[in-house]
Amino acid sequence: MLKNAVPPYLKSEFTVFSMTRSTLLAQLSLLVVPILYYGFRPLVVAGASMLTAVACHVLFCLIRGKNISITEISPLVTGLMIALLLPMNVPLWLPCIATAFAMLVAREPFGGFGRNPFNPAAAGLVFVTLCWPRLVFSYFDPSRASSFPLLGAGTYSMVSSPSQVLKQGFKPDILPREMLWGNFAGPLGTTGILIIGACGILLFLTRAAKPEATLCFLGAAALAAALFPRILCSPLTSVKYELLSGSLFFCSVFLVTDPVTSPRTLPARCLYGAFAGAMTMVFRWLGTYEQGACFALLLANAAAPLMDSAVFRLRGWEGKPNEE
Amino acid sequence: MPRGVKLDLEKEPSLKEQVITIPAPKTLPAPKMFASLRKKAAAAKVLERARIAEIVDELDGEPLYKKLKRFVSADALTLVAVCFDEDPMTSATQAVFRENAAKVLAGLDAAAHACRAVSKKIAAASREEFRYVPKNRAGVELLTAGDRYPAAVLLRRKWMEKGKSAGFIGGQACAALADAVTRGLAQNETVVTVAGNGASRWVNCRVRIGTPVRDVLAAGKLLPETSVVAVGSSVNGRSITNLSEPVTAATRCIIAMKGLPRRKTLPCVGCGRCERACPRGIIPWMILQQLELEEPNPFRLFNVEHCIQCESCSIVCPSGIHLVDAVRRAEKIKEGRENKGC
Amino acid sequence: MKNKRLFLRAAVPIFLNGLLFRNPVLIRALGMYPIVAAAWNTKNAAGLSILFLALSLSSSLLLCLTGMLVPRWFRPGLVLLVSAALYVPAGALADWLVPNSISNLGMAAGLMICNSVIFSHAEEYAPEHVAVAVAADALGCSAGFALTAFLVASVRSAWLNGFHLPFVGFVMGRASDFPFAGFLLLGFLAALVQWMNHLRARRGAERSKRRMP
Structure with a gap:
């Protein structure tokens, strides 16, 4: 029996799923080194966060009556x-x-995926930074002995991260060259500078993200x-320290390139990146915070x-030249 | 920045065999015949012959004589015969060119003479097609189609950007014109490709204009799982359910499909691929944004009246949105505004 | 007598609009600063509401009496003069009813003089409408402001101190008195009121469709 169909009858291999999958795999690769060093605690943190995100998403799908x-x-x-930050x-x-805030306040009320004007991960992190700044910025010392059970508090000694030292106006103890290897105090995923750089290049080459x-x-x-x-x-030296400390490099590769929240035109994207960097x-x-x-x-x-x-206004409201 | 979208070409299966002829159904009238023209017939006589032979250009369905008449008024015109097919599964015009390039060239000569073109070119699928040009016409200039869909539109755009005036006519129309001029035949046949994953044999068929689609499809040995039949293109063709529909001169292919890929539509992510893919300079993501407002701004619906519905934007969209529908709705809005006089 | 009853009946929708359906803070997004910056505990909210009521009712009624007597270009200035003059008695009233509220409010109390709700209603609505309507409008806006202020303040103080109510059962600590918490709450409350408006509009559309098939 023949039935009617609507064109197009083809579709491309590049879908939202493949883009998100590339980003997800790139970020999962940042977990590898911490797991090797400190056990499975990073995986538990990331897993709890991802589970909350899925739960919030499912809740909203049920509220809106859409298929999961x-x-x-x-x-x-x-x-x-969020877990990596x-x-x-x-x-x-x-x-x-943080993830519940990101999904329930910054993403779903605006219409869900593709309609959020603000980056949900950044919004979630900002919320917990404002509410519990001491918890968000307390890092353990990787050079001293520490143990992290899967759940519950671990034993470790605290140290201030290079970004906090910079905030106080002093030069951090660690050399910029040493910071490349990621063995210093900082958020879970933002210290592995080399891995982040490699992930970034991979994302740009597979066109899952745009480099401008x-x-x-x-x-x-x-x-x-x-x-x-x-x-x-x-x-x-100042440039080296600033770019390698804190979440700046991580944000530049993963958060600024999010296509939903960044501008659609090339010159606007360059301006957006420059504005965010400045x-x-x-x-x-x-x-107030480091x-x-x-x-x-x-x-x-x-x-x-x-x-x-x-x-668009600079282009003269007519867009690109048309024909005939 | 390259426009259009790169698609996998699947023309080889249908080009392997020679063009087969489907016998005409008994209900169709006999083809008309006229006296053949002299070799050096006047341009006006060629135009007249194109009119009474009722030749329709398969590129856009326009009667050939109307097109040539329009070209007469252009100066320094280059006439290009399009001897390839944009659609990735179709090879009808290419097969006609391969079969008898001399006839196509003769038709191109006649058409150029009729519209007083200063130069003639052949646009073929690739440099390989050059082999099929007969040795005594080695001087004809060849253009290549490029590998991005929609190739003819992009070729036309390239010429427009160079600033030269060019007229594009179809290869099958050239062959029909040659027949009308030298043998006095009215256009009564066209070559159609039967393809698609629902057809077990992909073949080019020469059919009488007016043959029902069913007869042509039979040559493709349809599989029983076929559920969709599309006419005109495997990308943006028109889907039909009544197989008694007659074939016209502008039918390039009949595609039988087993099923369609399931598209889950997500909201726009703002990747900008649709803008890069559009060959006519439309910005579909901006159209989508404007359509969601209560009062879409017609000034921001750029170039929507130029949409040719090639579906390049819909193919590249990672969210699977039917962008051509949005552009058509925007076109209605823009027309409505203009009619209201705002 | 009949006129008065008609007046009063017409005044009720004006009051309800000011209170809920066209709430000045939630729906019209006017006068958000005092709530966002200062309404993080109920005492502050009480002080703000009393100030708002006193200032809005008195300046609206005064402008209703005198507004048509002055040229149009002078009216904004007149409103500000009246507000400034009435601020001191209004502040004294608020201090008497809720001790130490004015000093706790700090800058937010003084800025009530040029509160956008009070200003816009006194400048545009009051001079051109009847006294009953003006009074109902001022009372409605004050009620709406007070409602929003108390709601926001109670939730934020619960977050601050950690009352373990079923839906606000965690302590945000000092962050809940930052303006961003106020804005977030206002956003969600505004969505709630808009949803109510949406349901009302749908019910109204169905009713009119039934009347005229």
């Missing part, structure tokens, strides 16, 4: 990103609350760090549609 589909893996990405020694309820925003973000942050160093040293340095200079990338990113998300409109 197994290919919706974007909540997993949100959950994992928090320290490993954090109590388990913290990433869960990242490059402009890093460029603007580097420029601000070189022109206004927070510590007494050469501009190059605001990150402003937050680091003038803000890290400012997520705050700056939320500001840039608010300004993203304006940047698109500005580009």
Whole structure:
């Protein structure tokens, strides 16, 4: 029996699922080294966070009466990103609350996937930073002995991270070259600089993310760090320390490139990245907390549609030339 | 930035065999015949012959004589015969070119003479097609189609950007014109490709215009799981359920499909692929944004009236949104606004 | 007598609009600053509400009497003058009813003089409407403001101190007196009221459809 169908009769291999899957796999690779060093605690933290995200997503699908589909893996990405932006020694309820906020306040009320104006992971992290700043910024010392049971508090000694030392105006103990290997105090996923860089290049090559925003973000942050160093040293050292400490590099590769919250046109994306990078340095200079990338990113998300409109206005409201 | 979308071409299965002829059903009238024209007939006579032979250009379904008449008024025109098919599964015009390139070239000469074109070119699928050009016409200039869909539209755009005026006519129409001029035949046949994963044999068929689709499909040895039949293109063709529909001169292919890939539609993620893929300069993601507002701004619906419904945007969209529907709705809104006089 | 009853009946929808359906803070997004910045405990909310009621009722009624007597360009200035003059008695009233509220409110109390709700209603609505309507409107806006302020304040103080109510059972600590918590709460409350409006509109549409098939 023949039936009617609507064109197109083809579809491409590149779907939202494949894009999200690339990002998810890239971020999962950041968990490997911490698991090797410290046991399975990082996996538990990430798992709790991802589970909360899925639970919130399922709840909202039921409320809205939509089908729950197994290919919706974007909540997993949100959950994992939040877990990677928090320290490993954090109590388990913290990433869960952050993820619940991210899904229930920053993502679902705006219409769910694809309609959120603000990056949910950044919003969740900002919420817990404002509510429990001491918990979010307490890091364990990787050079001393520590033990992390799967659930419950571990035994470790605390140390201040390079970004906190920079905030106080002193030079961190660790050399920038040593920071590349990731063996210093910081959030779970943001210290593995080399791995993040490799993931970034992989994402750009498979076209799951676009490089303009990242490059402009890093460029603007580097420029601000070189022109206004927070510590007494050469501009190059300041650039190295600023770019390698805190969540700046992680945000530049994974959060700024999120296609839903960034502008749609190329010049607007460059401006967005540069704005976010500059605001990150402003937050680091003038803000209360030692890290400012997520705050700056939320500001840039608010300004993203304006940047698109500005580009269209500059183009003359007719878009690209047409024919005939 | 390359426009259009790269699709896997599947023309080889239908090009392997020669073009088969489907016998005409008894109900169709006999083809009309006229006296053949002299070799050096006047341009106006060729135009007149194209009109009474009722030749329809398979590129866009427009009668050939109307098209050539339009080209007469253009100056420094280059006439291009399109001897490839945009659709990835179709090879009808390409098979016609391979079968008898001399006839296509003769038709191109006649058409160029009729519209006073200053130069003639053949646009073929690839450099390989050059082999099929007869040795005594080695001087004809060849253009290649490129591997992005929709190839003819992109070729036309390339010429437009170069600033030269070019007229595009179909290869099968050229062959029909050659027949009308030298042998006095009205256009009564066309070559149609039967393809699709519901057809176990992909073949080019020469059929009488007016043959029901059913007869042509029979040559493709349909599999029983066939559930969709599309006419015109395997990408954006029209799906039909009544197989007695007659074949027209502009039918390029009949595609039988077992089933369609299931598309789950998600909201737009803002990747911008649709904007890059559109060959006509439309920005589908912006159209979607505007359509969600209560009062869409017609100034932001760029170029929607130029949409040719090639479905490039819908193919590349990772969210699986039917962008052509959105562009058509936007077109109605824009027309409505213009009619209201705003 | 009949006129008065008609007046009063017409005043009820005006009051209800101000209270809930066109709540000045939640739906029209005016005057959010005092609530967001200062309403994080119920004492502050009480002080703000009393200030708002006193200022809005008195300035609206005064403008209703005198508004048509002055040229249009002078009216905003007149409103500000009246507000500033009435601020001191209103502040004294608030301090008498809720001791130490004005000093706790700090800047938010003084900024009530140019509160956008009071200002816009006194400047545009009051001079051109009847006294009963103006009074109902001012009372309705004050009631709506007070309702929002108390709701926001109670939830935020619960977050601050950790009362283990079933739905606000965790302690946000000092972050709940930051403005962002106020804005978040306002957003969700606004969504709730909008949902109510949406249901009302749908019921109204069905009723009119039944009347005219």
